[in-house]
Amino acid sequence: MKKVFIIQITILVIGFCYACKTNEVPKKQSYVTISGTIKGNGGVRDSIRILFGGLIPETKLFGTKDTTIYTGSNGTFLFKSKDIKEPTRITIGSYKKRAGEKSQRWGDALRNFLVEPGDNIHIEIDESKEEHVYEFSGTGSEKFKVQWQNFQSGYKVNRREIQRRYGYKFAALSNKVQIADSLSNIQIRALETVKDSLSDRVFKIMKADIYGENGVYLKTFVSNMHVDTCSTKQIQQYRKLFDESLNTNLPSDILASSPYYIMFLSNMAIAQLQLGDPENPDYRYEHIHAKGFSDLCQIWRNQYSGMLREKLLLYNLQSLNVQDTYGIEECLQMSYDLIKTPELKAIIDTMYGRKIRGATAFNFNLPNTEGNMVRLSDFKGKVVYLDIWFTGCSGCLYLAKEVDHQVYPLFKDNPDVVFVSISGDKSKDQWLKSVESERYGLKEYVNLYTGGLGFKHDFTLYYGIKGGPTTMIIDREGRIYSSAPPKHGKSKELVALINEALER
Structure with missing residues (x-):
């Protein structure tokens, strides 16, 4: 009887352990998968170019991985990312050689879309029409749907044309700000329709993208103006618009995760210098990157902190626009002392050691x-x-x-x-x-x-x-x-x- 009892207990324990194992919660996928099909391209074999990740998107210096994937005979493609822990960026574009052209070039692109661990998104791309048609499905596809929808709404408003057409008088600038705010409200309402399928952090980052992208096109107005010709009253009006344009109620770590907002703040720093000293010719847009870069860096240093400040400094240090020999030296030294985030610290250490005056040049x-x-x-x-x-x-x-x-x-x-x-x-x-x-x-x-x-x-x-x-x-x-x-x-x-x- 004792022997039978021991056998029964053993069977129960084994059964319990088996039940535990079969009911284990599967480990969440830590990578991103993008699959898709291209159709309607006249039988031309496409390739898909994917820019993935990076502390600042589309910048190899900051860790972006550039991958080209050739489509199969039926137009299919598959991309699997490295493991990631946080939401990151991906740019996806068809990349092919057209008839009569010597090299490949980008087609339409899904630029700087947000993805996160576990996404498994399928994309159907129809190239039969003048404007490509995209359809998204799979885990995480709601993000792509709303990002594409918001891109389309911005495209239809034609922010670049508005920027060109309205000019730089105050009434026109005020109208552009109103258009930017209206467009942002429309896009945020679209974003809110999928809020339940997004994490709180991803929702806020996508919101920052909206503010930042519309800001770049429609609110960085003063940076292109000659404010030295404006009256005191006009300067005050511009300052009011400037202050209102920076009000997002989003925390700085969220803003730091948006490349569009980084670009927006970079341009607005130029506007701030111009409004603070309208008669300084070095602060005019055509001169600022050649004569006033160190003053821009001081704004980013003094008015921001943490990751947002570090990304602002690094984003602008690697810009091809900068041609201020002494300004970039000062900013490199400042950034070398300020940047503490390990991944960004490694980048500034490299930049400082290779670009600062006196560094041994690469012996090509x-x-x-x-x-x-x-x-x-x-x-x-x-x-x-x-x-x-x-x-x-x-x-x-x-x-x-x-x-x-x-x-x-x-x-x-x-x-x-x-x-x-x-x-x-x-x-x-x-x-x-x-x-x-x-x-x-x-x-x-x-x-x-x-x-x-x-x-x-x-x-x-x-x-x-x-x-x-x-x-x-x-x-x-x-x-x-x-x-x-x-x-x-x-x-x-x-x-x-x-x-x-x-x-x-």
Whole structure:
């Protein structure tokens, strides 16, 4: 009897343990899956380009992963992300080569959409019409549906056209603010229809996106104005609009999670400087990134804190707009001392160590037009002006024209100055044609290219260069003299900086 009793107890325990195991709550998926089908594209084999994650979206320097996935014969694609712990960003765009075109280009894109761990979203893309049609299903698809709907509503309002058409008189600016607020209210009402399917944090981040995106297009008005011509009363009116535009009632950690709000606050800092000192020419939009960048950094330092401040500083430090040699040095030093979040600290440590004046410059080894390899160290003892560009870059064209005609002639006969032109073209033939055309620089420069690697060469990756025009000045000892020399419309300042480097 005792033996039978022990056997019964054992069976009960085993059964209980089995029941526990079979009733375990499955571990929540910690990655994101995006699947889909492209149809109506005339049988052209598409590829899907996906930019995923990153502390600041679409910026490889800050951890964004760039993936290209070729569709199957039936137009299907599948993407599985790395494991994530927090909501993050994804940009999804069709990427294909059209008839008569030499290279692939983006189609319509779902840009900076929000995803979170466990999302398993399916996308049907119909390219048969002029405007692509998207249908979303699966876990997490409600986020995509409302983000796409809000994008469409903003597109139909045509915020860019309103920005251009209304001008900059106060009545027009007031109208634009009203349009922005009305559009935001419409989009937030749409967001609230899916609130129950979203976490509180995701809901608030998407709300910050709405305020930020409409703010970028319709509220960063003063940054493009000449407030030095305004009356005292007008300045007061603008300040009132400015203050009202920044009222979201959202916590700073939420705002820090919205790239659109980061962009909005970046532009509004320019407006704040202009309103505070309307007669200072350095604060005008066309001069601020060349002469007033350190003052912008002071605003971000003094008025914000935590992750929001850290992202504002990093977002603007990596901007191609910055061409203030001394301002970027001051801001780099400030950011190096202020940024404490481990992931962001690692980024600023890298930027500081590679871009601050006096840092040893990357000793590239690149082919010239004759196929010979050229190193930066070949020019030791000389001041080197570096210009990084790519074919099709309009800003690169404008800058080359200025440098070719207004800067280079002053140093042409100086053996201690070298002008080095580096192309990020992937096609050698395209690069050689562009060199021959002299549209992106003169043939008498030292013309190099990144060996077909584009902007994925070790040299461009080292500095986080993702486009052009990117310029630098290297001193006689092969060290960084300026990682952000003056560019468009600042030829005199660039000449002065090169002369300054020669005198050191």
